[in-house]
């Protein structure tokens with residue numbers, strides 16, 4: 001048997017399936033949901049997450065890079081796979097070999113696809129990326145008509161979609177969402193019918209907050225993993241979702257440290273009284289960021305225990321003075337529920353000034369994942 005770690009990132013398939021259904025329910029009409037499974041499924045495992053979404057009815061998947069699309073197809077995912085960041089022209093043949101749908105934003109890529117398509121006698125569907133206010137990847141709305149016209153002149157290539165992205169849809173009050181949508185929509189109105197293309201712009205924030213922007217497809221990421229993009233506190237709608245990942249470990253040792261004793265590197269914490277300390281095999285290598293030094297807290301016996309001193313590479317210490325029975329081998333919850341208390345990725349994110357997305361990616365990709373039903 002393979003040697004196990006003390007640390008377990010546990011992913012609930014039932015929660016992933018629940019979230020897919022919840023997002024589908026929130027999405028207008030019967031339009032498809034593209035499940036974003038980039039970044040190894042936001043740390044939940046791309047292959048496993050895609051399997052769950054697929055068996056719950058999902059037929060569209062989104063990844064960032066070509067190599068992720070190839071891997072997703074090779075591991076047996078059916079349906080349409082979108083490669084959203086474009087591709088290296090030297091590797092364009094892989095799009096055809098693995099039947100992947102490229103997102104394009106430059107004419108060089110379109111010409112490259114035409115060459116490949118002619119060479120292998122196939123047709124290729126492309127989706128064009130528009131920048132309607134994110135100021136990230138894509139063509140400005142004004143550039144679209146000319147670009148689309150140029151692409152439509154190429155052989156064996158079909159403009160199947162027009163897409164954009166929202167910078168602030170997690171905030172129901174942000175004006176940029178409707179402004180960006182108006183810009184996107186005017187281009188879509190003009191070109192949609194001419195090319196028979198679909199339009200899509202809504203991410204999780206827009207799925208939950210802006211139903212009028214759902215168009216012909218939505219692209220959901222964080223919501224499928226159980227979190228609202230702006231944090232649950234900012235949006236009651238987020239409570240329909242179930243966090244799918246938890247992270248647990250075990251207590252290595254419990255000891256009582258005398259008063260006036262410094263704890264961990266730098267002695268940034270000094271005990272005021274005799275303190276019962278539990279040593280945990282979790283550190284920044286395991287996705288438990290060093291910024292959680294003297295700030296984080298964990299659950300032991302259903303009670304919160306604060307992190308004291310610096311988080312090390314593979315260990316950290318917590319104060320269990322008020323947890324009577326705490327001892328060696330006890331289960332520790334770093335992320336997730338224990339008894340009636342919970343630590344969410346939003347809680348951890350708030351403590352280290354980031355978002356749930358980053359917490360999930362870090363924890364998920366740094367630890368052995370275990371799947372439960």
Ligand SMILES: *Cc1c(COP(=O)(O)O)cnc(C)c1O
Pocket residue numbers: 036038084165202203204205219220221222223229
């Ligand atoms: C990651 C991603 C999404 C999903 O965003 P969430 O906020 O996680 O829902 C949607 N569209 C594109 C192009 C993305 O890269």
